[in-house]
Amino acid sequence: xxxxxxxxxxxxxxxxxxxxxTGFKGAWLSLWLNKMGASVxxxxxxxxxxxxxxxxxxxxxxxxxxxxxxxxxxxLKAAMxxxxxxxVIHIAAQALVRDSYQMPVETYATNVMGxxxxxxxxxxxxxxxxxxxxxxxxxxxxxxxxWGYRExxxxxxxxxxxxxxxxxxxxxxxxxxxxxxxxxxxxxxPSPAVAVATARAGNVIGGGDWGKDRLVPDCxxxxxxxxxxxxxxxxxxxxxxxxxxxxxxxxxxxxxLVQDGAxxxxxxxxxxxxxxxxxxxxxxASLCKKWGSGAEYTIDDGIHPHEATYLKLDxxxxxxxxxWRSRWNLDTTIDAIVRWTKAYQDGTNLRQVxxxxxxxxEASLFR
Ligand SMILES: NC(=O)c1ccc[n+]([C@@H]2O[C@H](COP(=O)([O-])OP(=O)(O)OC[C@H]3O[C@@H](n4cnc5c(N)ncnc54)[C@H](O)[C@@H]3O)[C@@H](O)[C@H]2O)c1
Numbered sequence: 001x002x003x004x005x006x007x008x009x010x011x012x013x014x015x016x017x018x019x020x021x022t023g024f025k026g027a028w029l030s031l032w033l034n035k036m037g038a039s040v041x042x043x044x045x046x047x048x049x050x051x052x053x054x055x056x057x058x059x060x061x062x063x064x065x066x067x068x069x070x071x072x073x074x075x076l077k078a079a080m081x082x083x084x085x086x087x088v089i090h091i092a093a094q095a096l097v098r099d100s101y102q103m104p105v106e107t108y109a110t111n112v113m114g115x116x117x118x119x120x121x122x123x124x125x126x127x128x129x130x131x132x133x134x135x136x137x138x139x140x141x142x143x144x145x146x147w148g149y150r151e152x153x154x155x156x157x158x159x160x161x162x163x164x165x166x167x168x169x170x171x172x173x174x175x176x177x178x179x180x181x182x183x184x185x186x187x188x189x190p191s192p193a194v195a196v197a198t199a200r201a202g203n204v205i206g207g208g209d210w211g212k213d214r215l216v217p218d219c220x221x222x223x224x225x226x227x228x229x230x231x232x233x234x235x236x237x238x239x240x241x242x243x244x245x246x247x248x249x250x251x252x253x254x255x256x257l258v259q260d261g262a263x264x265x266x267x268x269x270x271x272x273x274x275x276x277x278x279x280x281x282x283x284x285a286s287l288c289k290k291w292g293s294g295a296e297y298t299i300d301d302g303i304h305p306h307e308a309t310y311l312k313l314d315x316x317x318x319x320x321x322x323x324w325r326s327r328w329n330l331d332t333t334i335d336a337i338v339r340w341t342k343a344y345q346d347g348t349n350l351r352q353v354x355x356x357x358x359x360x361x362e363a364s365l366f367r
Contacts, residue, residue, distance in 0.1 A: 005323070005365055006251050010258075012037035015127070017083050019043045019070060019118065020091030021063055024209040025134070027053040029089065029247050031354050034062040041083035043068060043076065044092050053208030056344070057351040070114035077121040084127040087254045090118050091134045093165070098213045100161035111164035112171060119175040122194060130257035131180075131196040132250050133172045137239060137271060137313050138162035139200060148314030151200075151267040169267065172198050176265055195257040195265040201246035202239030202271045202313060205333060207340020207357070208350070209243075215280055219287050219297075220341050229288075229297040234281035237310040241272040242333040244361040245326055252322045268322070271313030276330040283334070290338040327364040336360075 016033055020026035021042025033040050040063040047054045054060070064083070068075045070092050080088070093111050094100065100107040115133060122128045140149045141156025155170060157163030180194040205216045212218075215238075222229040249270035256264040288295040318324040328336070336357055343353045 006036075006248060006362070007255060008036045010255050011251070014038045014087060015083065015085045016040045017043065017080055017085035017088045017128075018063075018091065019089070019114075020093065020134075021059065021065065022047040022052065022054040022067070023091065023095070024053055024206070024211060025204060025243055025247065026091045027057060027059045027208065028206065028243050028354065029091070029250070030054075030059045030063050031057060031351065032244075032247060032251070032358050035355060035358060040064070041079070041085065042066065043070070043079050045069060049210035049212070051210055053210075053350075053354075056208065057354055070117055071109050073117040073120060076117050077124055080121040080125045080128075084125070086127060086129050087258065088118070088122060088128055088131045089134070089250055089254065090115065090131065093134075094161070096211065096213060097138075097159050097161045100159055100164065104160040107160045108164050108167070111161070112167040115168040115171045116175075119172065119179075119196070122196075123179055128194050129261075130254050131194065132254050132257070133168060133196070133198045134246075134250065135165040135169050135198050135200050136162070137200050137202050137269070137311055139166040139169050140311060142311050146312075148271075148312040149269070150314045151269055151317055169198050172196060173267075180265070193261075195261040197253055197257055197265055198267045199246065199250050199253060200267065200269050200271075200313065201249070202241050204243045204246060205240055205337060206243035207337050207344070208354070215283065216287070216337060219284055219295075220337075222297075223287075223291050223295045223341070224345065226294050229284060229295075230300040231280060231284055231297050232300045232302065234284070234299055235279050237277050237279045238283075239272050239277045239310070239312060240283060240330050240333065241276065241326065242328045242336060242361075244358065245272065245328060246270045248327075248361070248365065249318060249322070249324050252324050256322060264321070268318050269313040269315045270318055270324065271315050271326075273326050273329065274312070276326070276333075277310060277312060278330060283330070286331070286334050287338065290334055291341075327361065
């Protein structure tokens with residue numbers, strides 16, 4: 001077992017190119033990287049929601065923020081060459097399953113060709129040493145079994161979003177073999193200094209997510225309006241985890257890619273513990289209880305698009321080789337979301353609230 005932790009010294013002054021910094025995960029990661037002293041260039045479309053964590057925490061002030069499209073190869077290349085990053089973290093995506101049914105072409109263009117463009121830009125930017133491409137647990141072929149999925153299991157994906165993320169995985173593996181450092185590389189002209197990995201996480205939740213058709217944001221919107229939550233699929237089980245959990249995995253992975261290169265250039269799962277795979281009804285009941293008066297829910301019996309049944313990630317590899325494991329259980333996570341949202345309701349400085357929650361999470365890393 002390697003004794004690895006997120007190393008502030010590693011990130012201090014490190015140049016990071018982060019796509020998707022205006023979104024939910026990207027805004028949290030920008031704050032965390034900024035806290036550690038990294039120099040972040042963000043590349044993304046405008047925030048996908050109103051309100052947004054990006055605007056509420058004034059993330060643009062802490063990053064060199066470029067509002068542009070990953071479908072535009074020349075713009076992406078120019079931005080990366082200008083930034084000269086050592087670490088690239090690719091988070092930008094059309095991230096909603098339901099929208100992928102409405103906009104399959106845009107979803108594939110962003111999630112698949114966006115990945116191709118990102119990796120092309122890396123090829124032409126001599127400064128990059130590590131790339132982490134963020135995909136999802138939904139990239140696996142769902143065999144509807146009870147065992148956790150390991151990183152070497154087949155790619156699949158039922159709906160356009162999930163399959164686009166599986167494609168993003170395949171694109172990354174092909175680029176790694178063809179152009180970048182890999183123990184199995186057959187590249188004629190590889191860039192051995194670049195180590196490229198992918199990261200697959202579960203259903204990520206946390207304060208500041210306003211995404212549509214997502215359970216926790218739907219609940220928060222209803223609570224703030226004093227209306228009941230209408231639940232679809234209360235029995236559906238999902239692998240819930242606080243947003244800081246996979247983000248800690250992405251940072252640990254990036255560190256190891258820079259330090260040990262090809263050894264870590266592979267796929268990695270960063271999922272919650274088994275007991276945090278809970279059904280939707282349990283999560284909403286717990287949110288209502290912690291929120292207190294005015295929070296209640298009803299069951300919506302309408303017909304809804306297919307969503308894959310529960311798929312569990314086996315995270316043994318991240319535990320063994322990155323010393324990564326889940327630190328906040330679902331109860332702590334829901335508590336943090338309620339505290340964050342009450343602070344939003346009270347008009348508190350939300351950047352400070354996020355930084356405090358990052359402090360609390362960091363403290364749990366050393367326990
Ligand atoms: N939230 C989750 O539960 C979850 C779970 C697993 C994986 N993921 C993955 O994590 C990543 C971030 O998810 P999120 O919840 O923060 O999503 P989000 O919708 O909040 O943010 C998406 C980001 O991508 C940017 N973006 C979208 N299309 C773009 C384009 N064409 N060009 C440039 N930027 C574009 C948006 O502007 C935004 O910054 C995605 O890759 C998603 O697939 C999310």
